[in-house]
Amino acid sequence: MAELRDLGPGLSPQARALALELRRLFQALDVSVRRYAARRLRDAGTFSRYLNGTRVPPWEVVTDLFTDLAGHLGTAATPETIELVRKLHRAALTTSVPSPRHAMEVLERQLADADRVSRRSSVRGDVLGDALLDRQHRIADLEVRISELEAAWVAERERSDRLAEAAPDVSELLREREALQGQVGRLAEELASTRLQRDSAEERCVLLERQLEAMEKVRRGDGLPTLVPPAGPVGRALPKVLIVDDQKDNLLAMTAVLSTLDQELVAVGSGQDALKALLDHDDFAVIIMDVQMPVMDGYETAAHIKRRSRSSNVPIIFLTAMGADPEHSARGYAAGAVDYIGKPFDPWVLRAKVAVFTGIYLERRAHADAR
Secondary structure: OOOOOOOOOOOOHHHHHHHHHHHHHHHOOOOOHHHHHHHOOOOHHHHHHHHOOOOOOOHHHHHHHHHHHHHHHOOOOOHHHHHHHHHHHHHHHHHOOOOHHHHHHHHHHHHHHHHHHHHHHHHHHHHHHHHHHHHHHHHHHHHHHHHHHHHHHHHOHHHHHHHHHHOOOHHHHHHHHHHHHHHHHHHHHHHHHHHHHHHHHHHHHHHHHHHHHHHHHHHHOOOOOOOOOOOOOOOOOOOEEEEEOOOHHHHHHHHHHHHHHOOEEEEEOOHHHHHHHHHHOOOEEEEEEEOOOOOOOHHHHHHHHHHOOOOOOOOEEEEEOOOOOHHHHHHHHHOOOOEEEEOOOOHHHHHHHHHHHHHHHHHHHHHHHHO
């Protein structure tokens, strides 16, 4: 088995602790780095950097390692071991220095998810549209047949008994039409819901594409765009960004990340304080809100914000420690959010998203001032 590379220089204590634990688990497999990377269809150089601590692997890489180790040894890792590695992984992520490339990978995954939802919704919409059209044609055909039968009964009332014996029972036709009309109603509702889902996914695609454009500027060395308020009435300042989180450390971290964008940041520690801030100010460009908060969580706070006419159009970005699971992201979008970020958050992703939403706010304000 090929020897592992030495640990990288200048590692943080957290990154070193995670790398040592991963190396211990990997060495138990008794296989070379190159062979294991090929087995898992991964880049050998990248996997080697995971083991020498210079890069923090995604959690799925760690779970794959536990799975392969259980198959090799014939026994699964204990819950205590898994929890220890999970804590080391979280600590290493918190202290690692993310790169613009990592931020682009996060945004590209989100763009792919939104594009997949859009394409599936479009296909589903076409199928529902065809089914709806078929039911409408069948109803029209039944209407014609019913009208023909009723006209025949009026014109030849004296022959109604014989006609009833020869013609199909009109009550059966009426029941069939009623059933089809019920199907049409349900299909129309499902089609409308699918179209809304598709439109929402398309909007997310546009936003994610703008965020990727911002990150590409960072990679080229241009940096994120400077947010200068366009010409307008005297005294118009940069818009505000509302940050909502019950953890002071998180508020300090987000404030530090966003302070370089030259925006006015308003940080509060609860959903109630967020609602009060929205009463005092009506020029917030975007709201960054934690999901898991006591008393009033992020979903409930977002529902109150969307019910108020003054704040209903302010975009909300949810911060969630529950990851990018489709179930959680769907609940966030249903609550009125336009975007989400998983914890621990990538500073480049957060800056790119806030910069794009603030840019959209300034564009709309400039358009309104020009009228």
